[in-house]
Amino acid sequence: MSSTIDVDHLNYVPLVPYNGTNASGGNSLTDDFNMWYKAGDIAWIMISTALVLLMIPGVGFFYSGLARRKSALSLIWLSMMAVAVASFQWFFWGYSLAFSKNANAFIGNLDHIGLRNVLGAPAGAVPDILFALYQGMFCAITVALAIGAAAERGRMLPAVVFMFVWSTIIYNPLACWTWNANGWSYKLGGLDFAGGTPVHISSGSAALAYSLMLGKRRGHGTHELNYRPHNVTHIVLGTVFLWVGWFGFNGGSAGAANVRAVMACLVTNIAASVGGITWCLLDYRLEQKWSTVGFCSGVIAGLVAITPGSGYVPPWAAVVYGVVGGAACNYATKLKFLIHVDDALDIFAEHGVGGIVGNLLTGIFASDYIAHLDGVTVIPGGWVNGHYIQFAYQLADSVAGFAYAFGGTCIILFVMNLIPGLSLRCSEESEILGIDDTELGEFAYDYVELTRDVISDEDSAAKFSEEGRASREGMVEKS
Numbered sequence: 001m002s003s004t005i006d007v008d009h010l011n012y013v014p015l016v017p018y019n020g021t022n023a024s025g026g027n028s029l030t031d032d033f034n035m036w037y038k039a040g041d042i043a044w045i046m047i048s049t050a051l052v053l054l055m056i057p058g059v060g061f062f063y064s065g066l067a068r069r070k071s072a073l074s075l076i077w078l079s080m081m082a083v084a085v086a087s088f089q090w091f092f093w094g095y096s097l098a099f100s101k102n103a104n105a106f107i108g109n110l111d112h113i114g115l116r117n118v119l120g121a122p123a124g125a126v127p128d129i130l131f132a133l134y135q136g137m138f139c140a141i142t143v144a145l146a147i148g149a150a151a152e153r154g155r156m157l158p159a160v161v162f163m164f165v166w167s168t169i170i171y172n173p174l175a176c177w178t179w180n181a182n183g184w185s186y187k188l189g190g191l192d193f194a195g196g197t198p199v200h201i202s203s204g205s206a207a208l209a210y211s212l213m214l215g216k217r218r219g220h221g222t223h224e225l226n227y228r229p230h231n232v233t234h235i236v237l238g239t240v241f242l243w244v245g246w247f248g249f250n251g252g253s254a255g256a257a258n259v260r261a262v263m264a265c266l267v268t269n270i271a272a273s274v275g276g277i278t279w280c281l282l283d284y285r286l287e288q289k290w291s292t293v294g295f296c297s298g299v300i301a302g303l304v305a306i307t308p309g310s311g312y313v314p315p316w317a318a319v320v321y322g323v324v325g326g327a328a329c330n331y332a333t334k335l336k337f338l339i340h341v342d343d344a345l346d347i348f349a350e351h352g353v354g355g356i357v358g359n360l361l362t363g364i365f366a367s368d369y370i371a372h373l374d375g376v377t378v379i380p381g382g383w384v385n386g387h388y389i390q391f392a393y394q395l396a397d398s399v400a401g402f403a404y405a406f407g408g409t410c411i412i413l414f415v416m417n418l419i420p421g422l423s424l425r426c427s428e429e430s431e432i433l434g435i436d437d438t439e440l441g442e443f444a445y446d447y448v449e450l451t452r453d454v455i456s457d458e459d460s461a462a463k464f465s466e467e468g469r470a471s472r473e474g475m476v477e478k479s
Contacts, residue, residue, distance in 0.1 A: 018122050025120025025127065033120035033127060041125045041256040045134050048252025051245045052137035056083050056144045058241025062296070063148045064444065065234030066345050070434025071152045072230060072444035078159060082144035085163040090136040091115055097172040098180065099123075099135065105184040107173045125256035134252060135175070138195060141249075143167050145203035145351055146409075149210035150424075151344040153217050153431050156439045158422045162412065166206060170408050174198040174401060189390070190397040191366050191379065193264070194253040196308025196359040197401035204352020205402050208343060209409035213417070214424050216342040218431050232292050239296040243272055246303050250310040260373035264310040267318035268303065274322025275302020282330045297350065301329035304354030309362035312379070317365035321358065328357045352402070359398045363391035 018025075018036045025033055060079030064072040086094075093113050100108035112118050115132060123131035143163050150159045175198045177183035178190065185192075192198070229235060250268045254261035279298025283291045305325025306318055313321070332349035336342065343349070366382035380387040416422045430438035437443065 023117040023121060025122075028120065031120075036120070036122065037126060038256070042127075042130060044257035044261065045126050045130055045252055045255070048248030049130075049134045049137055051248025052134070052141060052252070053083070053245075055242050055245030055249065056080070056137075056141050058238045058245060059141065059144045059148070060238070061234045061241065062238025062300075063151065063345050065231040065236075065238060066229045066293075067151050068434075069230040069445060070443075071436055072234075073442060074156065074435040074440055075148060075151060076444075077440060078147045078150065078156070079144045081160055082147055082163055083140045085160060086140035086143045086167050087136055089164050089167045090132075090139050094139055094167060094172050095132045095135065097168070098139075098175040099132070100180075101182075103176050103180050103182045105177065105182060105187070107176050108180065123255075131255075138199060138249075139167055139171055139175070142171055142195075142199045142203050145199070145347065146206035146210065148345050148347055149207035149343065150214065152435060153425055154210070154214055154435075155424060155426050156435075158416055158424050161422060162210075162416065165412055165416075166409065169412060170202060170206065170405050171198060174202050174405065178397070185393075185397045185400070188393055188396070189380075190393045191312055191362050191382075191390070192308045192359065192397065193311035193362075194250045194307045196355045196362070197397055200304050200307060200351040200355030200358070201398060201401040202405040204348040204350070204355060205405035206409040207345075207347035208341060208352060209406050210413060210424075211336075211343045211348075212341050213410060213413040214342075216340075217344065218428060229293055235293055235296050239299055242303065243299060246272070246307075250307060254311055254374055256374065258374045260311055260371070260377070263315075263370060263373055267310050267313060267315055267321075268306055270315060270318035271302040271306035271322040271325065272299045273302070274319050275299055275305070275326035278302075278323050278326030279330050282327060297346075298326040298330070300350055301326045301354050304329070304351055305358040305361065308355070308358045309365060311377075312362055312366040312371050312382075314365075314367055314370055317361075317367075320365065321361055324361060325354055325357050329354050356398045356402070359394045360391065363394035366390060 015038060016035050025031070025036075056079055057076070060076035063075040063079065067075055091114065093110060095115060095118065096110050096112035097108045100111045102109055102111060115129070118132050119129050120127045122128070143166065146166065147159055147163060177185045178192050178195075178198050180186060185197075190197075246268055247265045251261045251265040254264055276295045276298040279294045279301060280290055283289070283294040302322040302325050305328075306313075306321045309317070309321065329350050332353040333346045335349060335353075336346070362382065364383040366379065366384070368379055368381040368385050371377040371379045371381075380390065382390040413424060417424055426435065426438065
């Protein structure tokens, strides 16, 4: 048997180095772009893209379950609309503003507007058209996370306009300075594997600003808003979507199908698990109940915290991320009472605080040998490698990200509120009826359930007939 192999007759395209022909990767009529990339790398990032997309309805279900019944559908609608608006913005100029090769330290230019010259040239181990698709999902989920702050009293049209404006002015610059090779944080040495600052700190800060600018919900601070989440099953379903999707969110950020991606998935799962246990234990000490909502909240806290460090830290460190992230986010849910801001869904507590905690822990636990599992990345590491200045880099990035996202969002919303037709808040009547009825004209559940909520909100005594009231009074007398 001959030991030679006839390469020309093998059923794959041999991998060869990129020839650097032009900005778009060459002429697809004469050049086979596939010969520059491993099929497994392309497949993994395509799958990861789909997994991140799956997370967005997960956000919608999670938020919907936490809200009241009469505004449940609007939060799912906002999450899905975030995909559409952010995807168009990303195609139009978002990718160019974030990742153009001639960007300055804060934002890119319009070299790639409309994805011009984005096709087959390398973006790491995959073609830049795939990198653009994958990163577009990050933009979309960040918008979806932030817009949950409109819960129960925000109008839909201003929220949609906000999605486009905010992703352009806030998200794109944050992504540029964090992940673009020309960005100031990237050059400084900040480590953010999958979006501690661009995704979580920015969305949490934006939600805090949106909640502040919208004002408190009707009845805030009284018995009228002393209610439980209306659908815990939706919360669990949303958590499942998010937990599964986060494997693509963190694992795909390795940019290829390699051992570093495997490690990112492993630490992601550990941090989520430990975060859920931690939150449950903290709640149990107060109420002696094993809360399902508490477990789901802890899982999300662990996932958020591990995001910036997922490609930098060893498995044992993920336990610390889960414990510290779960505890910090749990206690952070009390912040809204201290600062008197009605953050209805605790978005800042989960994502803002969780992102900051994750960034800072990465400054401590980042390990050079973990980062090099992809065979390419070289970092000095964090405190575990004796590189103590890394913590300061992480702190600087976190503070800058929070200040820019919170301050910028407040300015955007202030200006929008001055424009006729873009006032952020719905009328009191609309809030009483519910956003689903007044803004969508559709309901998550049947109309009887909505009526029960509305009547209870307006006049609790009116929801019973005279006969029913008399019957109850008779039962009280008998007792």
